[in-house]
Amino acid sequence: MANRISERFFDKGHDFDLYHKERQILSRVVKKTEFEVEKEIFRGKVYDDKKVGSILYKGSYKGRDAVLKIQGLQVDIDEIEIIRKFEAQNKSKIIHAPKIFVHKRWDKKAGYGFTISEYSTAVPIFKRPFASAAQTKEFGRFYQEYRTKAVTKDFLERPKGDTLAGSLAKVDYWRKLCENKGILKLEDYAPYLMRYYPLAAKHLPTIPITMSHNHITPEDVLRNKDGSFVLMSNLFWGHSYQYNELAMNVWHCWMAIRDTSYTYEQLLKYVKGWIAAYKRIPIVKADKDFDRKFAMQMLNRSIGTILADLGGANGYFWGKMENRKYLFHLLHLEQKLFDHFAEQLGEKR
Numbered sequence: 137m138a139n140r141i142s143e144r145f146f147d148k149g150h151d152f153d154l155y156h157k158e159r160q161i162l163s164r165v166v167k168k169t170e171f172e173v174e175k176e177i178f179r180g181k182v183y184d185d186k187k188v189g190s191i192l193y194k195g196s197y198k199g200r201d202a203v204l205k206i207q208g209l210q211v212d213i214d215e216i217e218i219i220r221k222f223e224a225q226n227k228s229k230i231i232h233a234p235k236i237f238v239h240k241r242w243d244k245k246a247g248y249g250f251t252i253s254e255y256s257t258a259v260p261i262f263k264r265p266f267a268s269a270a271q272t273k274e275f276g277r278f279y280q281e282y283r284t285k286a287v288t289k290d291f292l293e294r295p296k297g298d299t300l301a302g303s304l305a306k307v308d309y310w311r312k313l314c315e316n317k318g319i320l321k322l323e324d325y326a327p328y329l330m331r332y333y334p335l336a337a338k339h340l341p342t343i344p345i346t347m348s349h350n351h352i353t354p355e356d357v358l359r360n361k362d363g364s365f366v367l368m369s370n371l372f373w374g375h376s377y378q379y380n381e382l383a384m385n386v387w388h389c390w391m392a393i394r395d396t397s398y399t400y401e402q403l404l405k406y407v408k409g410w411i412a413a414y415k416r417i418p419i420v421k422a423d424k425d426f427d428r429k430f431a432m433q434m435l436n437r438s439i440g441t442i443l444a445d446l447g448g449a450n451g452y453f454w455g456k457m458e459n460r461k462y463l464f465h466l467l468h469l470e471q472k473l474f475d476h477f478a479e480q481l482g483e484k485r
């Protein structure tokens with residue numbers, strides 16, 4: 137079992153009470169806990185300013201710097217429970233989730249839950265879109281520790297059923313988002329989708345499913361000055377295909393490209409730089425099948441970018457008309473990247 141955060145954001149029937157009742161909920165929580173609010177530091181939303189899933193405030197709690205997180209979007213497993221399970225099996229001394237002081241489970245009647253955690257001064261491991269060579273190496277150090285020490289066993293229940301069918305259903309959902317929006321023409325995405333299916337059917341069933349943090353992005357891997365890390369977005373723990381995190385990290389980079397003169401050759405060079413850095417990570421180096429598994433995860437990311445991020449674009453950046461030039465620029469980059477990984481996966485055209 138895992139949380140279905142992204143799915144809930146897209147669910148039309150879901151109530152986003154936090155957007156409408158923010159002040160009311162905040163004052164209730166403050167009264168109950170005596171948390172002192174200094175300022176808002178983060179708003180969890182997916183594409184839409186009015187769909188607010190969470191709001192985070194910096195402040196103090198019993199004289200200590202702290203963060204209050206109000207969780208509006210429904211969760212299946214509360215963050216405290218996930219963090220407890222994670223920490224119970226975590227053997228790393230340098231990777232941790234934030235320490236939670238107070239928590240209130242998500243409650244359907246109230247429409248929210250909350251946590252108060254220790255404030256962390258750690259900063260993103262690098263700034264998107266482009267990591268330096270030293271930063272890619274540092275990310276590799278993080279990944280080795282994460283894979284070998286922070287995750288030592290399955291601490292949430294494994295999903296049941298056919299994972300290939302589940303993956304294809306997700307892609308089909310993305311296709312619907314894309315078709316409903318109508319930004320892309322059929323020829324922009326359909327040929328890629330048709331090429332995706334046989335590759336997915338061939339490769340996905342032989343890629344292991346691993347316990348993983350499914351939001352490994354530079355903003356969620358925070359680094360302290362002493363080289364230790366704080367993991368954010370802990371509601372995203374679950375299972376995914378091996379190396380999905382490594383692909384997600386690269387995906388998060390290209391989603392931040394805002395330069396229409398950035399060429400495909402430059403992107404490919406950047407992506408290859410990441411692959412080279414990944415291949416120097418001991419646990420990756422030991423896997424003779426890394427290239428194939430990773431290429432398949434990158435194919436997933438690029439079909440997802442084409443169909444959902446760009447084709448299904450919504451809200452505050454990609455949904456805006458004035459940003460269409462970035463959208464179509466990235467679309468063309470992604471189509472070529474898709475060709476690259478499809479070829480690597482043995483597609484004959």
Ligand SMILES: Nc1ncnc2c1ncn2[C@@H]1O[C@H](COP(=O)(O)OP(=O)(O)OP(=O)(O)O)[C@@H](O)[C@H]1O
Nearest residue numbers: 178180190203234253254255256355368369370371
């Ligand atoms: N304890 C903390 N100290 C400092 N900053 C924090 C802390 N907790 C959260 N933040 C900041 O707020 C951001 C969002 O936190 P988090 O990812 O936990 O919330 P969310 O996105 O609403 O939740 P989730 O991703 O699990 O759905 C983090 O990336 C980080 O910048």
Ligand SMILES: [Mg+2]
Nearest residue numbers: 180368369370
């Ligand atoms: Mg998050």
